[in-house]
Amino acid sequence: MSExxxxxxxxxxxGFAGLWxxxxxxxxxxxxxxxxxxxxxxxxxxxxxxxxxxxxAPDIAAPLRHILRRQRNVEVRLGEAGxxxxxxxxxxxxxxGVLDFDYLLLATGATHAYFGNDQWAAHAPGLKSLDDxxxxxxxxxxxxxxxxxxxxxxxxxxxxxxxxxxxxxxxVELAGTLAEIARHTLRGEFRNIDPASARVRLLEAGPRVxxxxxxxxxxxxxxxxxxxxxxxxxxxxxxxxxxxGYRLGEDYVPARTVVWAAGVAASPLARSLGVxxxxxxxxxxxxxxxxxxxxxxxxxxxLAAVKRSDGGQVPxxxxxxxxxxxxxxxxxxxxxxxxxxxAFRYRDFGNLATIGxxxxxxxxxxxxxxxxxxxxxxxxxxxxFLIGFRNRLVVLLNWAWAYWSYQRAARIILGSGDEGRxxxxxxxxxADTGPP
Amino acid sequence: MSExxxxxxxxxxxGFAGLWxxxxxxxxxxxxxxxxxxxxxxxxxxxxxxxxxxxxAPDIAAPLRHILRRQRNVEVRLGEAGxxxxxxxxxxxxxxGVLDFDYLLLATGATHAYFGNDQWAAHAPGLKSLDDxxxxxxxxxxxxxxxxxxxxxxxxxxxxxxxxxxxxxxxVELAGTLAEIARHTLRGEFRNIDPASARVRLLEAGPRVxxxxxxxxxxxxxxxxxxxxxxxxxxxxxxxxxxxGYRLGEDYVPARTVVWAAGVAASPLARSLGVxxxxxxxxxxxxxxxxxxxxxxxxxxxLAAVKRSDGGQVPxxxxxxxxxxxxxxxxxxxxxxxxxxxAFRYRDFGNLATIGxxxxxxxxxxxxxxxxxxxxxxxxxxxxFLIGFRNRLVVLLNWAWAYWSYQRAARIILGSGDEGRxxxxxxxxxADTGPP
Numbered sequence: 001m002s003e004x005x006x007x008x009x010x011x012x013x014x015g016f017a018g019l020w021x022x023x024x025x026x027x028x029x030x031x032x033x034x035x036x037x038x039x040x041x042x043x044x045x046x047x048x049x050x051x052x053x054x055x056x057a058p059d060i061a062a063p064l065r066h067i068l069r070r071q072r073n074v075e076v077r078l079g080e081a082g083x084x085x086x087x088x089x090x091x092x093x094x095x096x097g098v099l100d101f102d103y104l105l106l107a108t109g110a111t112h113a114y115f116g117n118d119q120w121a122a123h124a125p126g127l128k129s130l131d132d133x134x135x136x137x138x139x140x141x142x143x144x145x146x147x148x149x150x151x152x153x154x155x156x157x158x159x160x161x162x163x164x165x166x167x168x169x170x171x172v173e174l175a176g177t178l179a180e181i182a183r184h185t186l187r188g189e190f191r192n193i194d195p196a197s198a199r200v201r202l203l204e205a206g207p208r209v210x211x212x213x214x215x216x217x218x219x220x221x222x223x224x225x226x227x228x229x230x231x232x233x234x235x236x237x238x239x240x241x242x243x244x245g246y247r248l249g250e251d252y253v254p255a256r257t258v259v260w261a262a263g264v265a266a267s268p269l270a271r272s273l274g275v276x277x278x279x280x281x282x283x284x285x286x287x288x289x290x291x292x293x294x295x296x297x298x299x300x301x302x303l304a305a306v307k308r309s310d311g312g313q314v315p316x317x318x319x320x321x322x323x324x325x326x327x328x329x330x331x332x333x334x335x336x337x338x339x340x341x342x343a344f345r346y347r348d349f350g351n352l353a354t355i356g357x358x359x360x361x362x363x364x365x366x367x368x369x370x371x372x373x374x375x376x377x378x379x380x381x382x383x384x385f386l387i388g389f390r391n392r393l394v395v396l397l398n399w400a401w402a403y404w405s406y407q408r409a410a411r412i413i414l415g416s417g418d419e420g421r422x423x424x425x426x427x428x429x430x431a432d433t434g435p436p
Numbered sequence: 437m438s439e440x441x442x443x444x445x446x447x448x449x450x451g452f453a454g455l456w457x458x459x460x461x462x463x464x465x466x467x468x469x470x471x472x473x474x475x476x477x478x479x480x481x482x483x484x485x486x487x488x489x490x491x492x493a494p495d496i497a498a499p500l501r502h503i504l505r506r507q508r509n510v511e512v513r514l515g516e517a518g519x520x521x522x523x524x525x526x527x528x529x530x531x532x533g534v535l536d537f538d539y540l541l542l543a544t545g546a547t548h549a550y551f552g553n554d555q556w557a558a559h560a561p562g563l564k565s566l567d568d569x570x571x572x573x574x575x576x577x578x579x580x581x582x583x584x585x586x587x588x589x590x591x592x593x594x595x596x597x598x599x600x601x602x603x604x605x606x607x608v609e610l611a612g613t614l615a616e617i618a619r620h621t622l623r624g625e626f627r628n629i630d631p632a633s634a635r636v637r638l639l640e641a642g643p644r645v646x647x648x649x650x651x652x653x654x655x656x657x658x659x660x661x662x663x664x665x666x667x668x669x670x671x672x673x674x675x676x677x678x679x680x681g682y683r684l685g686e687d688y689v690p691a692r693t694v695v696w697a698a699g700v701a702a703s704p705l706a707r708s709l710g711v712x713x714x715x716x717x718x719x720x721x722x723x724x725x726x727x728x729x730x731x732x733x734x735x736x737x738x739l740a741a742v743k744r745s746d747g748g749q750v751p752x753x754x755x756x757x758x759x760x761x762x763x764x765x766x767x768x769x770x771x772x773x774x775x776x777x778x779a780f781r782y783r784d785f786g787n788l789a790t791i792g793x794x795x796x797x798x799x800x801x802x803x804x805x806x807x808x809x810x811x812x813x814x815x816x817x818x819x820x821f822l823i824g825f826r827n828r829l830v831v832l833l834n835w836a837w838a839y840w841s842y843q844r845a846a847r848i849i850l851g852s853g854d855e856g857r858x859x860x861x862x863x864x865x866x867a868d869t870g871p872p
Contacts, residue, residue, distance in 0.1 A: 039577060039849045056492035058846035065625040066847065075627040078581040097585075130850055141475060145514040149533075189501040191511045390837050390845060394830065401826050409826060410494035411502065413475045414566055415851070 006031045006073075009332065010091060010099055012081045012269070013107035014041050014064045016318045017301030020325030021105055026071045028333060033099060035091075037080040039063055042130060043386055045318055046395070048170060050133035052177040053141065053408040057130045059394050062387045081108070083272040086294045103296050103332050106270065106283070107325065110302040110316060113265035113280070120241040124165060124260040127174070136259065138413050140178065143257045144186060147193045154254070160198040161255035163246055165238050166262030167204025168211070169353040172221060174259060175202040176356025179229040184357075184406040200230050201255075203248060205237035205262075210353055210361065212315065217361040220370040224359040238262075264316065266303045273297070278305045287343035288331040289324060298331060300324035306344060314346045318385070323347060354378045357403070442467045442509075445768065446527060446537035448517045448705070450477050450500045452754050453737030454543035456761030462507045464769060469535060471527075473516040475499055478566060479822055481754055482831070484606060486569035488613040489577065489844040493566045495830050498823045517544070519708040522730045539732050539768050542706065542719070543761065546738040546752060549701030549716070556677040560601060560696040563610070572695065574849050576614065579693045580622060583629045590690070596634040597691035599682055601674050602698030603640025604647070605789040608657060610695060611638040612792025615665040620793075620842040636666050639684060641673035641698075646789055646797065648751065653797040656806040660795040674698075700752065702739045709733070714741045723779035724767040725760060734767060736760035742780060750782045754821070759783060790814045793839070 014036035040061040049055040080094040112126030147159035186195035208218040240247035245254040266281035282305035291297040301321035306314040334341040350364035360374035450472035476497040485491040516530040548562030583595035622631035644654040676683035681690040702717035718741035727733040737757035742750040770777040786800035796810040
């Protein structure tokens, strides 16, 4: 089969699902286009480290072109998909370009969801991309600067009030690390405030943090968080967020820095598929991860709603996305060969979450770990799965440095948060300039 | 003397001059406020490495608070000075705040100068801050992406045409490194273009590159640049720059990426001092670096116009800024003690510039080096002067990595350059979306 007549697979999204599918098809007689709006694959499990100034953005990202440079059947394309015409096998790009396909893999993941309160987005940014992480880093570091420069005690207290909404893994990681920054990293660096007096609150509406873990580990995680200085609130929902603070149940708390880690929804691109979506906007796929009624279209990763054999949902975690990506590759090979495709089975290796300095929880099918040992396990797993030898080395070096010196290497405010400079386009956070 | 009654020194700018003056006054009976619009001190000599994706932003910057945390007579303040009232000893901030002083050190450095062609700024960005470097990195990396996605041969050629205006050290560093990226780093990663076909031109209006070096080293630098694949043009001025290209003498060259490394002018803050400035906007200072008529106001670094003993200007380089900073500290101590201040004398240790992969030129008062040996000398000097042990280690590691693998660790496009996303506020570069 000549190069030009090979069927064309379009992969939208270079995250774990899209990239793993692409790599699994290295020897398939296909032309593959991998489309992503970023030029890099991102190791999302460590994104909170960029937000909390422990790592630089390039430490946890690798250019997609570089990862795939030797896979000659792939062309990497920088761009954003705008809409899908599944019947005509065509994707229209945001810039007006058009890409035709024979097979399509949609793997655009998830984005923040504010559960119908989209106005909160301006005051409580979330964490999905490197740009989100750098914005959040600026916001966190600037809050201490504003508190230092401020003379009104009430306003100062509001600048030193931090709230993380959502007690899942991301919320727990952010809260633990932020408490460590306030208590240790910034010690002695300010003259008008004591950074350790900052209040870091983790707000979980449900009954416990890390709800996807066994209850015993939730209890231990909460205890570890409290030991780090985090004020954990469970069972009370956040009912309002504005530029001046948030409402927890009935109480209004003045706070200039609120971070959203409470919910995600599937990427809106799926809506243009024209098939029914689940409540979170995900695509309920068939057993082989194909889209019902569109046998040449597949969905993988956080965008796919997939049932486990025990009836639950496959979780939105990196190992699941990688497994789905590889399974889509097998399904496409089966379609091309006219053989029956097989059903996806999620292999659950366990669940881990880090909490902060030398603290984590690990659940390996009933084998539970917490504290220092869990943290070492977590570290090893994350460094092992990072793409690129150099990244592994640099991340290890940064961690060794952070844990020896209590310093965080990337405490550099970038972008347009400085006084007297224009805010970034699309940023309408009044928190940077004062209450609304 | 009690803390509150100590005289107050306001230092504006945390670059080499401001930071070195502040540190030299650690034991002086002063209250010091160090005001900077960034939260970090920047090692500017390596800024081009961030722009060319060799280093991460935090690798060459350190938080000012952290550097000065143990110096108890200093308060670091994030903010931007708006104007100076030297007679009333008062600085008004851009956000409306006011800082009174007994002594003032102005060390706000220089910014890009377009010699009366400010409309070029939108099309030919310069390199002074970390944000500039990340903008430039995005622009350089996106040009190759646009060329890859483009089907029109003329437009593709324009995306692969790079011009660096100005043959001083920054222009030479940028041109050499960009040629290396095109020829080596990106090799094999594109499917529709050969990155090595990119044309990197260095445009110097004067008769030779590196005009501040002896002529023999200029010749060698040019030869080394050409060996790296840079097309060097001297003696012809750039007469126009727009979003579609530039005019060199009479010829219009279509080029989507033009970088400005041709000139700097002093920071505009000096204008509000109310004293005569030189043509580049610098403050001609007295022998002790005091401002004529304002014995309590000093200027140091790139903002100061200082004569050398041989009649020439003290150059705008890091060693000169550090020396001036320390001298201002001595002058302030003399003022406080009522003793006569001494005249500043610039100690010129030599001049070095790097060109690219293992190539540099070094001039140590007639002792000239070029090529590999000069590069090792340049590397040692730069790593030695970086602030922070961790930064030195990480920069060395990154360099070892880059020279072993030809890879550049930070090839990550950050910020708002992605297709379908809004451009950053204040950015009106049409080059990212096409010709105007």
